[in-house]
Amino acid sequence: MLEIRDLHVSVEGKPILNGITMDVKKGEVHAIMGPNGSGKSTLSHVLAGREGYEVTSGTITYEGKDLLEMEAEERARDGIFLAFQYPVEIPGVNNSYFLKAAVNAGRTHRGEEELDAVAFMKLVREKMKLVDLKDDLMKRAVNEGFSGGEKKRNEIFQMALLEPRLALLDETDSGLDIDALKIVADGVNALRTDERAIVMVTHYQRLLNYIVPDHVHVLAAGRIIKSGDRSLALELEERGYGWVLEQEAAA
Amino acid sequence: MSAVDHYLNAFEAEAAGLPGRGQPWLDGIRDAGIERFAEVGFPTPRNEQWKYTRVAAIEKRRFGLPAAATPVTARQLEPFLFSGLACDRLVFVNGRYASALSSISEGEVRMESLAAVLKNEPALVEQHLAHYGDMKRNAFTALNAAFMLDGAYVHLPRNVAAERPVHLLFVSTEDGGEFAAHTRNLIVAEEGSSGKVIESYVALGDGGYLTNNATEVVLGANSELEHYKLQEESLKAFHIAALDVHQDRDSRFTSHAVSFGALLGRQDINAVLDAEGAVCNLYGLYVADGRQHVDFHTTVEHAKPHGTSREFYKGIIGGRARGVFNGRVHVHQDAQKTDSQQSNKNLLLSHHAEVDAKPELEIYADDVKCSHGATVGQLDDNMLFYLRSRGIDKEAARGLLTYGFAQDIIDHMSLAAVRDHLEGILVRRVPAAESVAGIL
Ligand SMILES: Nc1ncnc2c1ncn2[C@@H]1O[C@H](COP(=O)(O)OP(=O)(O)OP(=O)(O)O)[C@@H](O)[C@H]1O
Ligand SMILES: [Mg+2]
Numbered sequence: 001m002l003e004i005r006d007l008h009v010s011v012e013g014k015p016i017l018n019g020i021t022m023d024v025k026k027g028e029v030h031a032i033m034g035p036n037g038s039g040k041s042t043l044s045h046v047l048a049g050r051e052g053y054e055v056t057s058g059t060i061t062y063e064g065k066d067l068l069e070m071e072a073e074e075r076a077r078d079g080i081f082l083a084f085q086y087p088v089e090i091p092g093v094n095n096s097y098f099l100k101a102a103v104n105a106g107r108t109h110r111g112e113e114e115l116d117a118v119a120f121m122k123l124v125r126e127k128m129k130l131v132d133l134k135d136d137l138m139k140r141a142v143n144e145g146f147s148g149g150e151k152k153r154n155e156i157f158q159m160a161l162l163e164p165r166l167a168l169l170d171e172t173d174s175g176l177d178i179d180a181l182k183i184v185a186d187g188v189n190a191l192r193t194d195e196r197a198i199v200m201v202t203h204y205q206r207l208l209n210y211i212v213p214d215h216v217h218v219l220a221a222g223r224i225i226k227s228g229d230r231s232l233a234l235e236l237e238e239r240g241y242g243w244v245l246e247q248e249a250a251a
Numbered sequence: 252m253s254a255v256d257h258y259l260n261a262f263e264a265e266a267a268g269l270p271g272r273g274q275p276w277l278d279g280i281r282d283a284g285i286e287r288f289a290e291v292g293f294p295t296p297r298n299e300q301w302k303y304t305r306v307a308a309i310e311k312r313r314f315g316l317p318a319a320a321t322p323v324t325a326r327q328l329e330p331f332l333f334s335g336l337a338c339d340r341l342v343f344v345n346g347r348y349a350s351a352l353s354s355i356s357e358g359e360v361r362m363e364s365l366a367a368v369l370k371n372e373p374a375l376v377e378q379h380l381a382h383y384g385d386m387k388r389n390a391f392t393a394l395n396a397a398f399m400l401d402g403a404y405v406h407l408p409r410n411v412a413a414e415r416p417v418h419l420l421f422v423s424t425e426d427g428g429e430f431a432a433h434t435r436n437l438i439v440a441e442e443g444s445s446g447k448v449i450e451s452y453v454a455l456g457d458g459g460y461l462t463n464n465a466t467e468v469v470l471g472a473n474s475e476l477e478h479y480k481l482q483e484e485s486l487k488a489f490h491i492a493a494l495d496v497h498q499d500r501d502s503r504f505t506s507h508a509v510s511f512g513a514l515l516g517r518q519d520i521n522a523v524l525d526a527e528g529a530v531c532n533l534y535g536l537y538v539a540d541g542r543q544h545v546d547f548h549t550t551v552e553h554a555k556p557h558g559t560s561r562e563f564y565k566g567i568i569g570g571r572a573r574g575v576f577n578g579r580v581h582v583h584q585d586a587q588k589t590d591s592q593q594s595n596k597n598l599l600l601s602h603h604a605e606v607d608a609k610p611e612l613e614i615y616a617d618d619v620k621c622s623h624g625a626t627v628g629q630l631d632d633n634m635l636f637y638l639r640s641r642g643i644d645k646e647a648a649r650g651l652l653t654y655g656f657a658q659d660i661i662d663h664m665s666l667a668a669v670r671d672h673l674e675g676i677l678v679r680r681v682p683a684a685e686s687v688a689g690i691l
Contacts, residue, residue, distance in 0.1 A: 045636075048636075048640050049639070049640070050636050050640075051632075051636070052632070071639070071644075071645065072636060072639040072640050073639045073640075073642050073643060073644045073645065073648075075640075076639070076640055076641055076642035077642045081640075082640050084637065084640075087637070088633045088634050088636075088637040090634050090637065090638070090652065090655060091655060091656075091658070091659065092652075092654065092655025092656060092657070092658030092659060093638075093651050093652065093654070093655035093658075097690050097691055098638070098641070098643075098651070098690075099641075100690070101641075101642075101643050101647070101651075101690040102641035102642050102643060105641075105642035105643055105644070106642050109642070141655070142637075158641065162641070162642070
């Protein structure tokens with residue numbers, strides 16, 4: 001589904017990703033861990049199509065297409081979803097209008113009919129239950145005045161509404177208390193299917209107890225320096241990153 | 252013939268026919284107006300108040316009386332009404348009262364054509380008319396004083412709470428030609444009264460006329476007025492206006508000034524908080540694109556203690572348009588415990604758009620709370636990416652954010668019907684208007 005080959009990315013002339021190669025197949029869950037500033041969010045942003053990054057070499061292929069040729073909104077309509085590490089507050093833009101536009105953009109792209117207000121609200125109510133959000137958030141501006149936990153749950157709620165094929169979750173677990181973490185994790189698990197791939201960035205093994213990954217990667221200084229299965233995450237939790245970095249330096 | 256001579260000659264020719272001519276006090280005002288104008292002429296950029304706004308295009312024309320235009324029908328006015336709003340309405344066509352198009356209900360609030368008052372009962376307005384607009388400071392106010400022809404007189408008697416808002420609708424027609432409408436409104440709220448007045452300036456067609464309006468608002472002790480001003484003139488027209496507000500003790504004045512139209516728009520808003528405990532809120536939104544030029548000059552005079560003022564203005568400037576905001580707050584020595592906040596935020600939608608934003612704080616009292624700030628910026632990249640990452644295309648995202656930027660100014664308005672109307676206009680003025688309208 002997603003093939004990243006030797007991806008090099010710079011921002012304002014400064015190299016941030018230094019040769020990432022990674023394969024994600026349908027139905028898989030990948031976890032990316034790594035020290036602060038190692039390039040995890042940069043990778044998610046580049047995948048989602050944010051402007052301002054310079055891809056100096058390498059390729060990204062998504063379902064056989066050259067992803068780097070697509071605009072952010074085209075990628076979204078084509079099934080890529082990014083849950084932001086820092087969801088953005090947008091004053092003056094009503095949450096429910098925004099979400100309806102997002103849902104209908106995807107539907108139009110797939111050749112489906114747009115949802116009217118009634119059908120949309122029905123869908124909203126159904127999906128809100130999944131992450132235990134209150135309806136009144138729909139009347140407010142996008143993320144404005146939402147608590148940290150509400151913002152993160154709102155991201156997963158959007159994922160549930162948009163039903164992406166490739167979901168990138170950037171630290172969706174950070175800043176959540178244990179109950180909220182469980183709600184979010186249950187939400188994500190409910191969306192886990194054989195057709196959908198999930199890449200989640202996290203600092204904490206805790207999340208991986210709830211959402212069990214098929215693959216775990218360590219990203220450091222813009223490169224994947226180690227990949228393994230779930231046990232790698234447990235080992236990282238116990239021993240920190242030092243030993244992986246040393247192994248990498250020795251190699 | 253110079254521009255000044257043109258208006259001097261016009262005054263000589265028309266003065267005898269102006270309403271209320273022969274009333275010594277009124278003649279005095281008109282004569283002082285034309286003399287002042289003859290003395291200073293149209294403002295030039297050397298005048299600090301007009302540094303960024305050149306009126307050479309107005310000076311070049313020879314605006315006179317409107318040509319005889321085809322009558323306006325009620326149906327033609329429909330787009331300019333606020334649907335669902337029960338209000339009294341005075342309609343003015345090319346600067347003259349049109350009684351057939353107006354509807355005034357029976358009630359304690361008095362409202363009528365100012366020309367009629369000047370003809371029939373001039374003593375009613377003698378105390379206030381032209382007492383607040385400073386013709387020394389503003390040559391257009393002087394010109395208006397000389398030529399003022401018609402407009403509305405609205406009177407809220409003591410302790411009366413007006414049941415319905417009053418809508419003053421000024422319509423200019425294209426077949427009126429290149430005329431000047433020197434409209435004058437006087438709104439008097441006596442002690443303890445309250446009401447809402449909406450002034451709108453609109454066009455049928457694409458005329459290149461001049462509106463030169465002066466509105467005076469007098470607020471008695473503990474009275475309250477919510478004033479709306481919607482400027483939606485033709486994009487070839489000139490709109491110059493002065494709103495002068497005088498506030499007595501504990502009075503509360505709120506202004507919502509929204510500017511969409513005119514090739515060149517300049518509004519001066521001056522509020523004098525002339526007794527203790529007065530509250531003044533000034534909200535404004537200006538939208539300009541193409542080659543439009545829009546200028547707001549506001550002044551809040553805190554003359555006495557315990558006054559409060561809040562001023563929030565936003566501008567959306569695209570194309571090759573230019574916006575000017577000058578917000579002056581003057582806290583007099585006597586005005587202790589003044590609480591004043593001002594903010595002006597501008598959004599530039601193109602590289603050729605330009606804004607000059609200048610807060611001017613002059614504080615002569617020591618125990619006051621004053622803050623101000625002005626910003627000029629572009630749409631936020633994080634917000635744009637967030638919307639796009641959900642499948643909303645770039646232009647629609649720009650449109651939505653532009654619309655959202657203006658929203659809080661509109662949210663301050665208490666009349667839902669006016670908010671709806673303005674949102675409808677706003678949505679047509681943002682990038683990807685059609686997509687945005689489909690989303691909202
Ligand atoms: N727009 C930018 N301009 C300059 N530097 C940037 C920009 N975006 C990212 N960087 C830099 O790139 C590096 C990687 O940042 P990134 O946000 O991808 O890290 P991260 O792995 O997600 O970190 P964290 O765990 O703290 O979220 C950092 O050094 C960061 O300062
Ligand atoms: Mg990050």
